[in-house]
Amino acid sequence: MLTLMFAVTSFVLVACGGGTSVWETKPGQCADINSGSLSADGFVKEIKLVSCDDPHTHEIFAISDDYVATNSDLDGIYPGSEALETHSINQCVWLAEGYIGKPVQETSLRISYIYPSIDTWNDDNLPALQRNSICMLAAPLDDPKLNKSVKGLCRQPNTPGIYPPFQLSADWLILTNSAPREVLRVRLQQQPTSPITLQFDPSTKGLQVEPSQKTFNSRNWSSFQDFKISKSESELEPGTLSELRFLVLDSDLSPSDPESGPNSQRPASDRNRINIPVTIGTDQQKMSVFPKEVTIIESGNAALIGLRLNQSPTSASASVSITSDKPNRIVIQPNEITFSSQDSAPGQVNWLSQQVLYASAIADDKQVESEEVTIKFNYSDSLAGEVDAQEIKIRVLDAYSEPSACKLGND
Known part of the structure; x- marks a missing residue:
């Protein structure tokens, strides 16, 4: 049994209802979810998106990886709510730290997620979210409304380059047509108990990274490793803001035990993300x-x-x-x-x-x-x-x- 050190709420995705279609939502959007958003059996029938500057109950911060059965013979078969909830919890808890800047277990924010129902699992007409879950952060129990985005909320100012467990040479990058490349230097803050890999997220648009990943271990953890970042000539318009995304892959396979160390709830299948803003200079400005x-x-x-x-x-x-x-x-x-x-x-x-x-x-x-x-x-x-x-x-x-x-x- 998984013991949770924080509050969790879960919803089941269904393919009907008013409001904004759940599969059209994106990380960074905020929603007001109340009893009117749910059917009698707890399924989500609609999601009402609102500005993050207005009172809201939830903020979408990530889309989980697709659920993959441990037994290949069960691929495509609906795994049931227990397996999907475990997958959602593992993914959302790990992803939340990179979004808010602190382990969610140490905050009053609550993890919330929407996972597929058997109907949506088998609906090949859905454009997205057929096999994965929506990760959300919900307002604290004693203050049921949020009034601003929680992205970076718990990251203390004046800590440049610190993205646990990594230290980066920059919090941002500036690329231009004349200088389309830059080097980002990365190292671990402390010696790892098992190898940790920082991998370029291939879903990042308009940016290229060489090499695509670096693995840090007990021998090289304190040395800066270089990533060469470059912009694609056609995909990023000058004067825009992009985001360089990395996946953190932790190979620690220790059991889920809150007392066993900082990596204890981060098995190999879990992924955190580090997002670095990249501004694209325009020739219209000096x-x-x-x-x-x-x-x-x-x-x-x-x-x-x-x-x-x-x-x-x-x-x-x-x-x-x-x-x-x-x-x-x-x-x-x-x-x-x-x-x-x-x-x-x-x-x-x-x-x-x-x-x-x-x-x-x-x-x-x-x-x-x-x-x-x-x-x-x-x-x-x-x-x-x-x-x-x-x-x-x-x-x-x-x-x-x-x-x-x-x-x-x-x-």
Whole structure:
């Protein structure tokens, strides 16, 4: 018997009802599911999608892998609710940590899922979800409505590059037509008890990765391994935001025992995902700056901001200066970068290189819980008479207060 350290609710998928068809939903969408959404026997007859900024009960965060029978002779035969629920729980619990930034067992959020009924299992006309489940996060029992997305909700700001169990060289990548490739460096945070593989998710659109996977073990876990990331020429439009997706494959086959260690509920068939945003620069702008919104803590680590030119300076060099509307609150280092169009001169960097800036807060005596600062990036190629400007927002917190949903309830 599987012992769960968190609340779980389950629903059964049926191929009828109003609202949005369940098989048309996507991760990142929010829904308000109540008794009116269910038939008398608990089957889902409709799902009402709402904005994640409006009150809602559930957020869809993943689609599980297809259920595969352990006995090949049983392929295609409906396995029954018990087998499908076990499959759904194993998948959804493991996937939730990468989505919210913390093991769901350590929060008040509840795992919820919708799995196939025997009718949908045998319905070959369904476009999707015939063999897999929808993973959802539900509001805490003592606060039955969520008012915003829970994606990244429990990931503390100022922890750049930390995606348990991995440490990454970047939280994001900036690719352009002129610089369509970048290297992402990855290593484990601690020695694994069994090999762990980081594998490129082939469902990722518009991006290519070489090699497609790396395995970390007790010998190489502390050394950075390189993935070469490149964008496809036709699939990603300039000025868009994509997502680089990796699967985490854990070979630990230990039994499901909450006391046996951090990998105890993660058998080989379970998969976590690490998602890295990738912004695609456009030639219509001189530069790309990412991310557009940053949160930092007054006493915490600096936040990392990426800067890359989308095209070569027209003249020999161009500069980007960085200013703040509250210079007594935020320090940006460096606050000016000069890019050269050819070989780098002293004090200049090659225009094709991605630059990383560090934003940190200056402590003050004000008791203000949150403060917003605007950072402006000013591009200037004075000889060519070319200028450009972009802005990002930095939210400064006096201290980090973990959202209540990210804490265990009192019950």
